[in-house]
Structure formats: structure tokens, C-alpha cells
Amino acid sequence: MKKIVLIGFIALILSFFSIAPTQAAEPIKFGFLHTLSGGVGQVYGVPDQAGVKIAVEEINKAGGVLGRPLEMISRDDKLKAEVGVREAKDLILNQKVHWIQGIVSSGIALAVSAYCKTQKVIFIDTVAQSAATTGEKGHRYVFRITTNTTNYARSIANAAAKFWGGKKVFIIGPDYEYGHRCKKDFMKTYTGLVPGAEVVGELWPKLGTKDFTPYITKIMSSNADFVYTSLWGGEVLSFTKTAWPFGYFDRVKMAGQDWGNMEGLSKMTRKAYPKGVLGGSHYPWWLLDNPINNVYYPKFKKVTGMDAGLAAASGYTTVYAMKKAIEKAGSLDTEKIIDALEGMVIDSPVGPLKIRACDHQAMWPFWVGPVAFTKEFSWPHITDAVAMDPPDKGYRTCSEIEAARKAQK
């Protein structure tokens, strides 16, 4: 009698063990490190997190990666480099994540990238745009699945040549390194497309200028064919508000990378908006027609109630890219995953993307088109957009990257 009870007891215990492994294979952990707090978090980190969550749920529902589910561990870098590195350390040393993705600030991205290099863990930048991250400061363990700054001025120059093609260019931009570098990049590409083009005037309002009146009147009295601007963020709105009553947008042609951003334009009404300005967008979901976007965009809107911006699309894409790479490598060995990622073509809401082997930068296109109101939306947006074809043209070539890295050393 006792024996029977004992055997029954053992059988019961064994049954627990036998159920457990099939219920949950050990998850594949990855770190999601992003600015989640504050206004920057609201615009970039939180939507990115939502996009990543959607990807993780989809993948786990379909059976996971190599039969194991994905587990995302979220951390807030609080927009501070030292917090970012501290969280990265914890993710790698204690949580044993297989890769880290996210980050909006280029400064934090560089710091985390440098740390991941020492730990030989993959870091994928999904929002921060500094060209240096995959350029001068690039290494084997850092990737970027989004655009970078090099692409902006080049794509705008490409579109300006296509839409207008005048020779007299006027420049207005914020007076620091970014603005001056944009001018240089723009003119380099533009003179290649329109030989003989020249700068006929340039204005450099100081950062944070609120009253653009004298700048606007000066531009309007110049006889330039069009204006290239690298003004961005709040200055897009300030400039537009001041310029509109002058009839500026009916009389002056202007192009600028930050003038097609959904985040900036969604506040504007028919009473004042950058009418006809050639603006840029990383993810113009309203213009894209591919199977992934057609499913992803409405789903994102349904789940989150937000319109999908750039950050959400790149976070989502990155999770799928890692799935594909791990499956191709057939293991979780970091070196094998990196080999798989190099040169791989991944699917994304913006269409197929190549991850270049030489600098680990995804060839993410940047679309440029005239800003207008249509019946579809209650805010102005870019229409008839063009992108560099192939998208590689928007980025530095591999030999340029190599030269830049050598010059660093």
C-alpha cells in the first residue's frame, strides 16, 4: 500500500517536470534602452517601445525565434549618457541580454555603443541620427536601422534638382556645426546634379530665434531661385508663422529636411503652414504601399491610438531583423549573428532594407516632397515624395567611411 502511494507521489511530481519545459522554453532576452520619460520620451521612446512590443507579440504568437519566445527588458536612460551606460551594464551583466536596441540621443548612443564594444554585445541604434555612430565611431558590434544625418541634405538636394533645378541658391540655417555641415553636404550633392549652381546669399540666425521678420524680408527681396534651410524643431513653426502673412510661401520656393516631419506639421492648420515647401520624412506611411506597412500602420494606430512615427517603425523593424539574423545564424552566438546581419536584406514598413556590411548602416531611404493639405488628413503633409534611388546614394560610400575612420585615428 505504502509503495503504491509512493509511486503515485513520484508520478505526480514527475508530471510537473514533464509539463514545465513545453510550457515555456527559456526566452531570448534583449534590452530596450530608450528615453522613456519627459517630452523626448513621449515623442520617441514611448512610440518606439510600442512598436517593439507589437513585433515581440507577433513573433511569439507565431512560435518565437528558434522555438524560443522573445523577452524585451525595457530601461529608461533619462536622456543622460551615464544613466544609459549604467542601464546597459545591468542589462548585459545581470540580465544577460543578447542585444540592446533603441536610444534617441546621439551622445548616449555613442557611449552605449562604446560600452557594448568592450562587452562584445550587439547594439542597434534605432532613432539617434549622428552619422558618426556608424561612421567615424563605427565598430563590429554597432548597427543602425534608421536614417542618419548624411542622408538629409543629399535627399533634399536630389529632390530640389528634380522639382526645381535653379542655379541661385539661398541658405538659411541654425548657426552651429549642424547647420553649416548641412549647407556643405547640400551644395556638394546639388552642384553635382545642377552644374554651375551657387550660393547667392546665406543667413545664420542664432539658435532659439523667435522673431524671423527681418530674415524673411531679406530672403523675399533676394532674387534666388530657391532657399535651402536646415532650420528644425520649433523654429519650423516660428518661421512658418512669421512668414505666412507675408505671402512668403506663394512667392519663395524653399526646401528643408525637417519641414515634412509629421511631429512638426501636425500642429499646423490651413491658416499658416509651409505650403509647397519641399520637406522630408523618414516614414511617410500615407505614401507607402507595401504589404508590411499596409498591415503594420493600421495595427499600430489601433493598438496605441497614435499615428506611427519614425521611431516606432524602426524599433519594429529591428526586432524582425534580429529574428531573421538569429534564424540565419542558427544560434545565439553573437559573432555568427553579426556575420548574418552583414549584407542582409530585411523587410520593413518602408520596404526591403539592406544592412551594409562595411558600416552596419541600414540603407533606409529619406523621402522628400512638397507639403500640402489633402482631403485625407487634418494636418499638412508631404505629397508626391521622391527618395534617392538606390537609397545607398543618400549615404557615404564604403570607401568614404573607411577614409573617415582612418582620419579619426
Add this chain to the structure above:
Amino acid sequence: MNLQGLVIQLLSGMSVGMVIFLIAVGLSLIFGTLQVLNLAHASIYMLGAYLCFWISSMLSQVSGSFWWSLLMAPLLVAMFGGFLEVLLLRRIYGREMLDQFLLTFALILIIGDLCKLAWGVEYHTVDTPWPLDKAIIFGGLVFPRYNVFLILSGPLIYVGLWSLIRYTRLGSVVRAVTYNREMANALGVNVPLVYTGVFMLGCWLAGLGGALVAPMSAVMPGMDMVVLIDCFIIVVIGGLGSISGAFLGSMIFGLVTAFGILVAPRLAIAFGFILMIVVLIIRPWGLMGKPER
């Protein structure tokens, strides 16, 4: 550059100058009477801009919402200023300049964060109000009515303030306190009340400046810092404590900025500072100020 371009640039400069005048004159007035250099003055201006945005968006169903907020936002700002004076500034009049700087600098951070807390970090704006949302077209000139309104409101405020100080009983009390506070006190003037009143008036002017900027630009965090530096340039040029000096300084500042952009855009940022240095060398007490007694 043709004549038309010059005229437009002249008007632009005046429009820039008159907005900044409203803010600078408040700073100058407060310093003249209270002997406090309020570093947070531009933050008060920013608060005015935010309140204008907030009130006009709450009243968006009401016609003339901007005009209501133009009326109410500066008054709310003045009341807030009154609070600051009674609760905080009043305690440091006798102390050193450094204590004043510490307190008013802290206020910059506090007001900045409060604005972020209340209205977020995104950019806001206010629709240009009827009937100023069109442009005046004269010959080949196109100039927005709203900027004309700004150009006109500057001198109006200036004349109003100047007459208030010059011709009213209230004005003579303020002048008496400014000239000699102990004597005024001995003669039965309620000096603390005058201080509070002048501080509120200064804040009202800054709030008005902020409310007027909202429809022609963006309301956002950080909009205070650039203006603060411009205001310092103006009061140094015009003379700290002088209403006429602030008016003259603002006009010069606006025109120098506008024509600087016209002739030497690469140096445009520097012109204001160069002018300030020249004035400091030739006439350290400013164009309309008085040498220290």
C-alpha cells in the same frame, strides 16, 4: 537692393524692436525703482506667451478669443508677479546683488519647469487674430497687418507709460520712491506697496510682450533665454532704469538687427553686442541713463 526692400527691412526692424521694447521696459522699470535686476524677467514673458496660448485655446469657440487672452494673460502674469514680489523678492532688497541673482536665477529654472509641467515640451502657437491676419499691400510692398499692429503698439505703450510716470500723482510717488526711498517713506509713502505695484506693472508689460509674440511665432520651452540677452543689450544701450532709454535702445536694436542682416548677415548676431560695447565705452550709464550718484 531697391528702395522697396529697404522700406520693408526698416519696418521689420521696427517690428522686432517694438516687441522687445515691451519686455525690456519692464526690466528697466523694475530695476529703476526696486534696484533689483530680475534675471527671471524673460521667464515672466514666456509665461505670458504660454498663458495667451492656453486661454485662447480654452476660448477657441468664442469669437475674438485672442483679444480676450491678450487682455487676461498679462493680468494673470501681473498677479503672479505680485505673488513673487510679496513672497520672495521682498526678503532680499537689503541684501547683496549676488543673493538677488541667485534668487531670480532660481526663478528662471522654476518657471521654466512649471511651464513644461503645465503645457509639455511640444511647440504651441496661436492663430493670428482677425482682422490682423491679412497683409497690407501697398504698391509692390507686402507687409502683414499684425506686424503693423506691433509697430504701433510700441509707441502707444511708451507714451502711456511715460505720461503715467510724468503727469499722474501715482507717477510722482513712484518717482519719489525711485529718487530717495527713505525720504519718501518718511513722508508717508507706502514704499512696499509701490514696490509691489511697480513689479506687477513690469510683469504685466513682459506678459503683454509674450502674448503678442504668440500669434507670430511658436510658444515653447527655452524661448526666454534669447530674449533675456537681447533685453540686457537694450537696457545697457538705453540706460538701466529709463523708460525713454528702453524705447530708444529697442528701436536701435531692432534696426541694427534688421540692417545687419541686410548688409552683413554673417555678422548679424554680433551687431547688437558691438553696439553694446561701444556704448559701454563711451557712455557707461547708457544713452538716456544717468551716471550713478
